[in-house]
Each structure stands twice: as C-alpha cells, then as structure tokens.
Amino acid sequence: MESSTFVLFGATGDLAKRKIYPALYNLFIDGKLALPFSVIGLGRRQLSDREFQSNVEQSLNSFSRRKPHDPSTLQAFLSAFRYCSLNVSQPTDYGKLLTMAREREAELGIPENRIFYLSVAPEFFGTIATNIKQSGLGTGQGWKRLIIEKPFGHDWQSARELNEKLSQTFEEHEVYRIDHYLGKHMVQNLEVLEYANPMIHALWSNRYISNVQITASETVGVEQRAGYYDQAGAIRDMFQNHMLQLLMMLAMHLPRPSNPEEVRAKKKRVLEALRPLNRGDVAANVVRGQYDAGEIAGRNVVKYTEEPGIDPHSNTDTFIAARLWIDDYFWTGVPFYIRTGKSLNEKSTRIVVEFKQPLQHGDAVHNYPPNLLVIEIGPDEGMYLQLNSKDPRDGKIEPFITTSLGRPTDVPEAYENLIHDALEGEPTFFAHWDEVELAWKWVQPILEAFEANEVPLRRYRAGSAGPEASYRLLEQQGHQWWLDKVPAHDSTTADTTGGTTHEVFS
Numbered sequence: 001m002e003s004s005t006f007v008l009f010g011a012t013g014d015l016a017k018r019k020i021y022p023a024l025y026n027l028f029i030d031g032k033l034a035l036p037f038s039v040i041g042l043g044r045r046q047l048s049d050r051e052f053q054s055n056v057e058q059s060l061n062s063f064s065r066r067k068p069h070d071p072s073t074l075q076a077f078l079s080a081f082r083y084c085s086l087n088v089s090q091p092t093d094y095g096k097l098l099t100m101a102r103e104r105e106a107e108l109g110i111p112e113n114r115i116f117y118l119s120v121a122p123e124f125f126g127t128i129a130t131n132i133k134q135s136g137l138g139t140g141q142g143w144k145r146l147i148i149e150k151p152f153g154h155d156w157q158s159a160r161e162l163n164e165k166l167s168q169t170f171e172e173h174e175v176y177r178i179d180h181y182l183g184k185h186m187v188q189n190l191e192v193l194e195y196a197n198p199m200i201h202a203l204w205s206n207r208y209i210s211n212v213q214i215t216a217s218e219t220v221g222v223e224q225r226a227g228y229y230d231q232a233g234a235i236r237d238m239f240q241n242h243m244l245q246l247l248m249m250l251a252m253h254l255p256r257p258s259n260p261e262e263v264r265a266k267k268k269r270v271l272e273a274l275r276p277l278n279r280g281d282v283a284a285n286v287v288r289g290q291y292d293a294g295e296i297a298g299r300n301v302v303k304y305t306e307e308p309g310i311d312p313h314s315n316t317d318t319f320i321a322a323r324l325w326i327d328d329y330f331w332t333g334v335p336f337y338i339r340t341g342k343s344l345n346e347k348s349t350r351i352v353v354e355f356k357q358p359l360q361h362g363d364a365v366h367n368y369p370p371n372l373l374v375i376e377i378g379p380d381e382g383m384y385l386q387l388n389s390k391d392p393r394d395g396k397i398e399p400f401i402t403t404s405l406g407r408p409t410d411v412p413e414a415y416e417n418l419i420h421d422a423l424e425g426e427p428t429f430f431a432h433w434d435e436v437e438l439a440w441k442w443v444q445p446i447l448e449a450f451e452a453n454e455v456p457l458r459r460y461r462a463g464s465a466g467p468e469a470s471y472r473l474l475e476q477q478g479h480q481w482w483l484d485k486v487p488a489h490d491s492t493t494a495d496t497t498g499g500t501t502h503e504v505f506s
C-alpha cells in the first residue's frame with residue numbers, strides 16, 4: 001500500500017464520527033495504514049486543526065472498539081489530521097483544498113495519491129465529483145479514488161443519472177461504492193463457503209436445497225434519521241442494497257478461489273437471472289409493513305407515524321418481505337425469501353438454507369425436521385447446521401444444532417475492512433455499478449407499486465416478528481421462517497383501504 005491523502009467530505013458529520021475515525025484509528029494501531037498518512041477533513045463550519053483533532057479524539061473515546069490508551073500513539077495518529085472549511089457547492093473553495101493537499105504532500109513527502117470519501121448527503125455526490133475534476137484535485141501524478149456512501153440514487157433513473165455524472169470524472173475502477181454489509185466478516189466468508197467446503201459444494205443446488213431465507217431484523221426504529229428514512233423506507237434503505245448483496249454473495253457459484261472480476265461477474269449473473277417482477281405481481285410476492293406502537297425490551301415504542309419528523313399520514317414501509325426466484329441452472333425452483341424491518345423483536349442478520357426431504361423408502365415418506373445451514377451475519381457471528389439424531393430414550397428423531405463456529409469478539413468492523421480495501425485498491429467487496437443498476441432495475445416495479453398504493457400496508461406491533469402476512473408468503477410454498485426468536489407472535493394487520501383487524505398468529 002502506498003501513502004496517500006484521505007480527503008473526507010462530511011468530516012463533522014455523524015458517520016465520520018461513529019465509523020470513519022474509529023476505522024482509521026484501528027487500522028493505524030494495527031499498522032495497516034501506509035505512513036506517512038494525511039487526512040484532510042471538510043465541512044462548512046469553521047474549525048481550527050486543533051479543534052478538529054480534538055473532535056476526532058472524542059469520537060475515538062466514544063465509538064472506537066479499542067479506546068486510545070497510549071498518549072504518544074494517539075498524538076501520532078491525530079497529527080495526520082488537518083481541517084479545511086469548504087462549501088461543496090462553491091467551486092472556488094476547491095482551490096483552497098488543492099493548495100492544502102499539495103502543501104501536505106510536499107511536507108510529508110507523499111505522492112499525489114488521493115482518496116476522496118463522500119460522507120455527505122447524496123444530493124452532493126455529483127457536484128463534488130464535478131468540482132474535484134474542475135479544480136485539478138482529481139488529476140496529476142498518483143492514483144485517485146472515490147468512496148461513495150449510500151444511498152446510490154433514489155430509484156433506477158436517478159441512480160443512472162448519478163452514475164453518468166460520476167463517470168465523467170472517475171473511471172469505474174476508481175469508484176468504491178460502500179455497502180457496509182460487504183465489509184462484515186460473515187458476508188466476506190460467503191465468498192469461500194462453497195469452495196472451502198466440499199460438503200456444501202456437493203449439496204449447493206436445487207437438487208438438495210428447498211429454499212433460502214435471508215433476514216435482517218432490527219430493534220431500532222428510525223432514530224435521528226426521520227427525514228431520510230421517510231423518503232427511503234425499508235425497500236431503499238436495506239432491500240435494494242444490503243439484502244440483494246447478501247442474496248448475490250450466497251447464490252453466486254464460486255467453486256474455486258477467484259479474482260475480484262470473477263466474483264463481480266458471478267454476482268452480476270445472479271441478478272441477471274433474477275426473475276423480473278411485473279408490477280401486477282408485486283402484491284402477490286411482496287409484503288409491505290409499517291410498525292404500530294409496542295414494546296421492545298421493556299421500552300415503549302410509538303407507532304411509526306408518531307415518530308418525531310415523520311409525516312403522520314406516511315405510508316412508508318418499515319418492513320418488507322419478498323419471494324424471489326433465480327432462474328439459472330443451479331437455483332431454478334428454489335424460492336429465496338428476504339425480509340427486513342425496523343422495530344422488530346430481535347437484532348439479527350441471518351441466512352438459513354433449508355435442505356430438501358429426500359427420504360422416501362417404499363411408500364413411507366419421512367417428514368423429519370429439515371436439515372438447515374444457518375449463517376449468523378451479526379451481531380452474533382457463526383455458522384452451524386441443524387441435523388437430526390435419535391433420542392436414546394424413546395428412539396424419536398429430534399433435531400439438534402451443531403456447535404456454532406466461535407468467533408473472536410474483537411475483530412475489525414466492516415468500515416475498517418472496507419476503508420483498508422479501498423486504500424489498497426482492492427475492489428471485491430464494493431458494489432460495482434452493474435450490480436447497483438441491476439438491483440435498482442429489479443426493485444423499480446416494487447417502488448412503483450408501493451407509490452401507487454397497490455400493495456396493502458400491513459401494520460405490525462413494535463417488538464413483534466413483523467406482519468403475519470410475511471408468514472403466509474412462505475406458507476404458500478409449504479415453507480416457514482426458521483429460527484425466529486418468537487415463533488408465535490401477534491400482529492395487527494390493516495390494509496391501506498380497509499379497517500384494522502387484530503390477528504393472533506401461531
């Protein structure tokens with residue numbers, strides 16, 4: 001890795017404070033940053049370098065997985081940070097930034113390698129890229145890279161427009177689109193799942209797999225991000241990006257170690273094989289939900305439309321479940337169920353692969369509990385199998401769970417992995433434009449059907465496992481969600497046109 005300048009737009013913002021500074025610090029103390037290293041933080045407000053460094057220090061004390069204990073190490077880290085007040089929409093401000101970048105490069109003797117991290121509101125992404133180009137910051141000796149935060153567009157059209165704008169300044173290989181799920185260990189592990197495990201390789205197709213379930217359940221609501229979330233909903237916030245990335249990572253076929261291009265090509269192939277959903281089919285294949293008041297871990301939760309900053313008449317989805325089909329050689333006939341939601345009963349991201357029931361001896365069909373492969377993505381990390389065994393007392397066949405793969409707790413966070421990869425120029429775990437575009441294209445009919453209110457808005461109690469309709473979605477194929485924390489739950493179901501009915505589901 002070569003020394004570089006890390007130019008951070010949005011240096012006074014929430015993400016920088018909670019994720020980016022702690023990631024840089026942990027990379028620094030692990031010796032994973034090429035030294036000397038230069039960081040230039042940008043924001044509109046006026047700050048001295050000293051004030052900026054003090055803010056960075058506070059962020060480490062609050063959010064870093066390893067707190068700074070050694071004053072000289074901390075000082076060495078903070079000394080890399082400089083601040084420049086800049087309005088992203090003001091082209092002349094970029095001249096000031098260029099001068100500072102060059103001065104620091106000369107002072108530290110580092111090449112003109114510059115990485116621009118856009119941790120600002122998405123409406124600024126295009127403007128910043130243009131200004132980087134016009135100011136000369138993006139040219140000259142050395143490599144130039146752009147890290148882009150999500151969301152990448154609001155729909156298919158706006159994503160294409162944004163990409164078009166970025167591509168006037170940066171080549172695709174210079175753009176690193178962050179999807180922090182791709183930085184998680186267990187997601188990165190999916191790359192080796194098939195080729196490092198001959199047993200899984202042998203079983204990895206529609207011949208043995210009945211269905212796949214991908215769940216990202218959150219206990220938090222919209223928190224401080226009402227303005228953004230009410231425009232986005234679960235479909236844009238989680239489904240179009242993180243959930244479809246999990247789908248691609250699981251369903252791609254990598255029977256041997258591959259390079260980044262191959263991984264991306266295989267992921268793209270999964271989305272290309274995804275059966276398109278016509279707008280008229282959305283209601284039959286997608287469940288849209290919104291949380292009502294409830295209780296989560298002893299905490300009272302108000303209903304979504306009473307959250308501060310949310311439109312009281314909002315129809316925004318805080319929950320989505322969908323049934324998808326990958327029409328390729330390996331997965332034809334295997335439903336992939338995906339669901340994600342806020343204010344649910346559990347914080348967990350989990351993939352469950354259910355295997356088929358092939359045991360038929362003569363006329364007897366044995367309906368044993370299914371074999372499951374369970375991949376815990378977070379906050380627990382691990383992988384285990386549900387197998388069956390005979391109870392020695394009564395001979396009954398019962399399921400048991402193999403021991404989960406234990407993971408050390410103090411492992412690098414997703415942002416550490418991703419920032420390190422971007423500094424190294426390693427693109428495997430970033431979203432390529434082809435994937436982003438195909439993902440938007442696939443969800444576009446869902447966005448339109450939601451917008452036109454063609455899909456009932458199912459209300460669910462905060463602290464439940466989501467709307468009952470998400471269970472019915474699986475029952476249609478004779479399936480059920482496995483390993484829910486509370487398998488029996490109550491929910492309140494309403495559609496956008498009718499009254500509310502309280503249903504108990506068990």
Ligand SMILES: NC(=O)C1=CN([C@@H]2O[C@H](COP(=O)(O)OP(=O)(O)OC[C@H]3O[C@@H](n4cnc5c(N)ncnc54)[C@H](OP(=O)(O)O)[C@@H]3O)[C@@H](O)[C@H]2O)C=CC1
Nearest residue numbers: 010011012013014015043044045087088119120122149150
């Ligand atoms: N926070 C999070 O948990 C997550 C955030 N993201 C994404 O990260 C990005 C940043 O989010 P977040 O940190 O939460 O946002 P914040 O609102 O907390 O921060 C915005 C930053 O942008 C700067 N800024 C705003 N307007 C201008 C301007 N005209 N010129 C220069 N700087 C400006 C602000 O600095 P100042 O006020 O000093 O001008 C501030 O540093 C967004 O794209 C968001 O979608 C993605 C995933 C999670």
Ligand SMILES: O=C1O[C@H](COP(=O)(O)O)[C@@H](O)[C@H](O)[C@H]1O
Nearest residue numbers: 180216218220237238242349378
């Ligand atoms: O990108 C986002 O992800 C978080 C969930 O991430 P996790 O790592 O905690 O699973 C989600 O809360 C947020 O709304 C979304 O923007």
